[in-house]
Amino acid sequence: MKKNLLLSIFSGLLLWVAWPPTQYTTFFLFVGMVPMLLAMENIINADVKGKGKKIFNTTFIGFFIWNTLCIYWVYNSLKIIGPITAIPITLIPYALGPLLMATACWLYYRIRLIAGRTLSLIALVCFWIGYEYLHQSWDLNFPWMTLGNGFATTHKWVQWYEYTGVYGGTIWVWVVNILLFLLYIGLREQQSTSTRKKLIVSFTLVLILPLGLSLYKYYTYLEQSNPSNIVVVQPNIDPYEKQGTIPVYTQVATLTHLSDSIGQRNTEYFIWPETAIPEDMDEDHIYTNNYYQQVRHFLNRYKNANVITGGETHKLYTKRATNTASPLPNQPGMFYDRFSAAINIENANKVQFYHKSRLVPGAESLPFGNTLSFLKPVFEHLGGATGNYTIQTEPTVLYSQSGIGAAPVICYESIWGEWVSKYVKQGAQFIAIITNDGWWENTSGKDQHLDYAKLRAIETRRWVCRSANTGISAFINQRGDIVQQSKWWVRTALKQDINLNSDITFYVQYGDYLPKIGSFLAVLGIFLIGIKKSFSH
Template structure:
């Protein structure tokens, strides 16, 4: 790699950009297995702390900005009362600020590796012990620390999601979670980095000389053999686990109808909510079908459900009329603010149940540090019946006629701990309610598929995504995408599922 700072900066920035094409939607999954090498070369060959701050930041920013470019498609925001200039500014800041935030974890990782390499009692040429330490640092920082609630974590761009279509490889996550795939990818990249440093003598260019002695090469070969063996064993066991978890239609299978209303965002979150349009749309879709469970997306009933007696009666009457279970997204007010919630009516108990979203989207559903921010930014989390949401407390699975159903809303799907909690509370089926009509870019829909595949395999539960404008999807417990809707259309998606109550090792003990 060039010694000229500007050229080096361009190369590392471009490398991060290239890595983003491993994301779901592009599906160039193989890039992930080599795409971290430029970052690791910089970290391993740098002698100044400045270098392990600047270059990893550039890599992380390019990767995240390209990966999350769909955030810009939140423009136009005139339906929220913003003018064109404000809309462009907000859309631009959404991409830049989130990318900067996520890039800070690359700096933290690089500094930790720099310190470990400089002061560790384990010598760098110990290879496997050193690589293990670096890999676990990656997992702790990116898979755990970056997801912390108090940091408003947004672990959307984790490297393992690139492998969501490699179903044989990822079956092993039922034991160790998606972090195991990250472990394999990072370890492989580190071994490849060591090999390239040895082969091209890169450290000599940086005024350090490492001789190409046979002992050094043999230690690299041992590391390579170790990671290839792990990948082989994961894939081989995955073949068996995939076959074992194949789902066939049986007497225990249940048919579910997902309602894709394709309502405009201004009707479900805008200045003027349109509950009448929503009610007519979903009632028409339901009346044309006869399934045991109907599922409608996030915000499907844009009203204060806990106090709207007309809608509550309509919902209850429709449940009895169809002799089915209904799960709809709506808004509930139990305190001074509203919760983004899912509602279900239990005919046997003649009672409503609620799930309240517990992880809120910063600036989309609440405004952090609102006291110091411009007033116009606070409108991002406001809508006609309230100003922002509160974090929900009611988040246990729904008791339905087909078993317990675990609910998540929107980006809660990227937090495995929320899903695990639902499963440990008895959820036999997982349903995610989303409204992605905020964004005109379809890449976000592809990302959701990647998240859902991993959550299905980790917990061995069927996963259903009910999305307002798509992509709605059925995924079985092996991670296989069985059926998906056409985006930006109104209609229904019908398929069968086999609810499962067995607890995986990851569900019970996962970190």
């Protein structure tokens, strides 16, 4: 059994080496699952008891190694909520993902008891897709390690994401690995020459055709000329000093100074990062807010420009006007909702708000809040901010005076392809990602987050304008190329003439259809396993 454990560990290491932000080892994704498949095959064919448990335990170890080595930086981002709270929350990305991955492998074993190897391997892909879709849809969401994200540094290989989204990449990885596995098994089992030839041809076609199609699309893709001048600002304010240490007026002055240093008369958007204005602002009285007035004064020099900025906002109610409203401390009869917001400010007396909708489990939201709402005081006592933010259920496109539609995507939300595509479906012509990656410190987390944004550009064929508080800020074109980027922990601003786009891709039109189909087939497979188990008793 030590051999199988080593195979699982080897898989975890191969997948880690292949994962962003590395740029020249992505091809290991195509072989990374083979040792894991061999380990499972060895256990299935062994004369031992408890095969299902052995498969679960063996695969969990490999997946845990892969996940932990890739997202070791998560703990840094949770320090602010207190160490006691951070420890259990950190288990969500480190342990929960591998548990779900190992469960998919266990279900594969259960299917092998009632079906042949080929059908079971197809079921394995469906179980895996089902796990990935679940892990982006429920309250414990963390889709960071979706297999299709692994091509973020080699975006030239996956230009067809405009049809499939990242789940097409997940399927591609699995199919290539499975064919390699079957080739190896064929040699070990001394299968016929004709069978091996068919597998070799299948492997070659599955690997080369998507790659060739993608490279063709990449080198022939032409953007339609529809220029707009955009400025993204990186104020480089230590996230631990944003609240209280540095006056808010000074922070806004830094943002306006950087914007003014490269702004042009035809600049149409200045984009500032998440929580760029850290002062809690009342949305119903925004026009009298001092920091709003400070931004408006800056915009007087740019008559056609808008500022999209992150901010902390709230709404007050004299009764519980929403299901999410909380009682206002020390003010009986008053209630409030708090938001992590994107705010569009223009020269006219018009302000548009978008409220962050994909929150970090534990750090920004209490998973299964309706059921576990009694735990909110416990988290707050331990130093956390869990459950403080209220979300909106549908995206909001922010429009300029001239009618340009921007998709305001706040930090963690940029991992959801279908969510971003909803903005585009509503009329967004470019994507504005505002984030504060300083919590992750100088780790690969900030680089992965930037790389994943390239996939959103391909899926939607929209420019991405990324403003990050401490880095990395960037402009990404419709092919996923980083045209400009800042350095980490540098105070700067970037400007770029981007091309607006109003065309709708197949993926934008139909969203995550692949994981929905895969999840349906996975549920069907689980149902068949249940029936078989019932009859066996």
